[in-house]
Amino acid sequence: MNLRDDSAGQDAADISVREYAPARSVPLDDAAGRALAASGVLESAVPDPYRTGHWLLRAGSLVGAVRVPVPGTGRSLTVRIAPKTPVRRLFFLLGFSLDPAQAWRRGRDGTVDSGAYDDVVPALAHAVERQLDAALRQGVLQGYRQVEESALVVRGRIREAEQIRRHFGRTPPVEIAYDAYTADIPENRILRAAAETLLRLPGVPGPVRRRLAHHRVRLVDAEPLVRGHALPAWQPSRLNARYQPALRLAEVILAGSSPEHRPGELRLDGFLFDMNVLFEDFVTGALREAAREHGLTGRLQDRHHLDTARRIRMRPDLVIHAADGRTPVAVVDAKYKTEKSGVYPNADLYQMLAYCTALGLTEGHLVYAAGREEARVHEVRGAEGLGGRGIRLHQHALDLDTGPAELLTVFRGLAALVAGTDSRPGS
Structure with missing residues (x-):
């Protein structure tokens, strides 16, 4: 060791x-x-x-x-x-996982402002506070929510079944249901929960903590979420457009701070990114956007089967389809970590070969977060794909220490390779 x-x-x-x-x-x-x-x-x-x-x-x-x-x-x-990756670069990856289309359009500019902080938690708290400030700048969003309650006056409609069951038909009180225009809506509940989660984290800077506490006060009319319960559902719309960046980041906070996905019975307070998931989201999101520039369509976690009996399931990270949306042209898997020795694992090649065989493809791509390793192409012996060609397995090395513009250039090149427009030798 x-x-x-x-x-x-x-x-x-x-x-x-x-x-x-x-x-x-x-x-x-x-x-x-x-x-x-x-x-x-x-x-x-x-x-x-x-x-x-x-x-x-x-x-x-x-x-x-x-x-x-x-x-x-x-x-x-x-x-x-x-993290091994610089915090500013980590939040660039996070921006792609939250909104790949917007992040791709913005290019070198990040979609998540991490400030000047070098640690994950202070940078995260700063990012959420800035998003909350932007969301609430025009006031707290309100909406209609159905309310069922007992009241001394009639408002809305009477719940006759509940009136008879609870009060044997006597009035008052009256069991009523009505639509209330209120700040107690799913969007505000999620934002309040994210602010409260960050206020419990160790390492949040004092100025950021004070601003988060101010935002929590502004959201006081929203009911707090119950720990361990699913997040309330919300739908993107024109009305909540200014809330959407904050909501996406808040959901990341609440997912990463929940102890329910971890083993054991300990109740943990904190926040954790899974870099494996973050890297996979970044690679698939960026490559899918790059493929669209060539008229191709990418599908995440596309479900397929290896055998004819459809018993062996496969879910590649990304399958890229032709313009018709039905014909696969390439399959991609993101691998954040290599083996301890720093070399590419052979097991990844076997997995990619299975994907290509089942999908009838001649090209398979593995993308690693390993800047020191060189890209490689393997011609598989005895394997024939579409058109009688052999299967080629590509191993790409993505250096996360490079700038955002350089990273996006890599994905444009990979998309061109997949689309068959790459002019490099051997493509």
């Missing part, structure tokens, strides 16, 4: 690790170590076999900050996981 001991001066109540970095030896008692292991926040948390009272902690694809309670002690641990 590649172990680096930098635990000197490390407060056990505040632990900092880096995404996919070598394991760290951190001083922790057994109760705290077991709490971390049970939380699912880290890829691994095991006792250090060489140092008593220390645990080896290694982060996986989750980045952010979270507060983990230690059962039976009244204490908690704050775990901060820094």
Whole structure:
């Protein structure tokens, strides 16, 4: 194991690790170590076999900050996981996952303002606060919501069945139902919940925290969400257009702060990005927009079957279709992490070969977040695709340290390759 001991001066109540970095030896008692292991926040948390009272902690694809309670002690641990990718670039990727079409049109400008912060949580809090400010600048949105209640006066319509069941036909009170014009609508509930979630996070800067508290006061007429329940549904419309960027980002906050998707029974307060998911969303969203410039259509998580009996299911990240919308021309899978040695895993090639075989394609594309690896093309022996040609498997290396404009240029080139308009040798 590649172990680096930098635990000197490390407060056990505040632990900092880096995404996919070598394991760290951190001083922790057994109760705290077991709490971390049970939380699912880290890829691994095991006792250090060489140092008593220390645990080896290694982060996986989750980045952010979270507060983990230690059962039976009244204490908690704050775990901060820094991303390998610069925070500003991470939020550029996030902009594509929220709204690929708008992010593609804006090009080098990001759609999520992370400010000048270098840590995930402060940058995230700043981004949400700016979106909330823009959404509420023209006032709190109101809408109609159906209300059912007992009242002393008749308003709207009488719920006759409830009136008889609850009051045996006597009045008052009267069981009524009516449409109320109110700020207690799904959009405001979601925004309030996001602000309250951020106010609970460790590491939110004071000025940002004060502005978030101000926005929460403005949204006080919206009912708070019940923890663990599904988010209320809202539909994009002309009326809530100014809310939509804030709502998309708020839903990311609420999804990443929910402990229901993690193993164990610990109640966690915090926020975590899954870089695997974020990278996949970025690659598929950007490539789908680039393919549209060639008249092609991309479908995410397109469902197919490997066998004729339709028992073996396949769901490639992205299948690109011709202008007719029915004929597949290429299949793409995004792979955020390579093997520990830094090389491309052979298993990914086998998976892509299965996709190409089932879809009758001659071209398959794997996109990795690995800037140091060179792009490769593999001609598969004994495999014949459409038109009698052999199957070619492409492995592309996407360097996330480059600027947004350069990243989008890569996707334009890949889309041209898929569309058959790339003039490079071997295309």
